[in-house]
Amino acid sequence: MTELLPNYAAGRWQHGTGPGTALRDPVLGTALVRVDAAGLDLAEAFAFARDTGGAALRAATYRERAAMLMAVVKVLQSHRDSYYEIATANAGTVKNDSAVDIDGAIFTLGQYARWGDALGDVRALRDGGAVKLGKETVFQSQHLQVPRQGVALFINAFNFPAWGLWEKAAPALLSGMPVIVKPATATAWLTQRMVQDVVDAGVLPVGALSVIAGSSAGLMDQLQPFDVVSFTGSAETAGVIRGHPAVAQRSVRANIEADSLNSALLLPGEAPGSEAFHLLVREVVREMTVKSGQKCTAIRRILVPAEVYDAAAEAIGAKLAGITVGNPRNDSVRMGSLVSRAQLASAREGLATLLAHATVLYDGRNQPLVDADPAVAACMGPVLLGARDADAAQPVHDVEVFGPVATLLPYRDSAHAIALAQRGQGSLVTSLYGNDEAALAHTALAVAASHGRVHVVTPDVAQAHSGHGNVMPMSQHGGPGRAGGGAELGGLRALDFYHQRSAVQASPAVLAALGVPDLA
Known part of the structure; x- marks a missing residue:
């Protein structure tokens, strides 16, 4: 029987308790590996990511988190050849097409690492300038962007198992939000291997990055008000996500990328x-x-x-x-x-x-x-x-x-x-x-x-x-209407999804003491 890939959740590697789903070579038809998430304690996994991974990320500055991203880049670069082998076997892509996914992911991570380094050693960002709230300047309003204190759940599509993870994870981790990724089952091997390599390298805080390779059942149920969910896939599934109580009742922030003609x-x-x-x-x-x-x-x-x-x-x-x-x-x-x-x-x-x-x-x-x-x-x-x-x-x-x-x-x-x-x-x-x-x-x-x-x-x-x-x-990825109404990337605009905007109303002296830069 083929190897059963482990999930990484709650800070440890765990196998599902079911028989698993076989991933196959789409050209040769042979079974490659199996994935399964049955029996995982999802409540524990989400709580650990929020409380342990999130706390560690938020304790770091933007520049320190940018350094983490650059360390991830180096890990992925060192294993690049093995990723190409997996892409060929599991996705049936020629080398140039694999590069779009794998090298595109590494390039995007590196770009956010450079942008994040320029934000400096701060833990919040100023959003625009201060404005007075009356005739006098003694009392003003300053908008800030602060990291959301939740978890970022990514439910990803089958076509980009590498880029689909890292183009979302780069701004999320830079923002201070831990990530749980659920890759599409058919091509989950590459996503799982990349997470495994990064976790084993120890370049991110424990709990900052988790992978659940198997069924998505129960994942949405774990989302709490300060969490976010980002989905790429069919409009039909997008509708299910929008109607889920986590989004419809608990106001979990949702980003959708769906069908596009x-x-x-x-x-x-x-x-x-x-x-x-x-x-x-x-x-x-x-x-x-x-x-x-x-x-x-x-x-x-x-x-x-x-x-x-x-x-x-x-x-x-x-x-x-x-x-x-x-x-x-x-x-x-x-x-x-x-x-x-x-x-x-x-x-x-x-x-x-x-x-x-x-x-x-x-x-x-x-x-x-x-x-x-x-x-x-x-x-x-x-x-x-x-x-x-x-x-x-x-x-x-x-x-x-x-x-x-x-x-x-x-x-x-x-x-x-x-x-x-x-x-x-x-x-x-x-x-x-x-x-x-x-x-x-x-x-x-x-x-x-x-x-x-x-x-x-x-x-x-x-x-x-x-x-x-x-x-x-550098440019926005997303679109209105049928395309899902979401927005990803676009430089530092991507950080907005993982931050909470808040207006601090205070004297100029207090606002100056905040000591945060502009979000350029």
């Missing part, structure tokens, strides 16, 4: 063969195939002027034809597998829904797999769909296929293009492609209210831009 928009006037046209095609193919399209920020809808629809279909299809799919251990493979056969079935089901309202422009489903058995491997070649009547094809604006699938949609004019982008009912990101700075700026402002991030690509940034789907810690 992101778009890429080629501005009017960009003819086939133009640089902007080429940049759109390149980015669409990249976003369809990186991590086999299993990214919450991936391009799902491609909006182009009606007159270039056929040329765009041909150009995107030609590049997709060069994508080899199969076993990521083979160096010739460009795209690995989905994370499981269950996820493959889900992607196929979503694709079938879209096919009732769209036509296939490029079909990679029947191409031969490299070193992989199609009866076993969770592999799926990229599929480009098209709908000439973008208004009538409602499901393409409603259904997110979490795999290598995108739909090409023509628009009549700028107003129509903006309206189609907004049909996503709230998205994480849209990207704009063109040369006209004024038109790009106008469009960016028009779509900003329905998107968490607007990524503008012009020929002069062709080699410099960070990518439509690449989430950088």
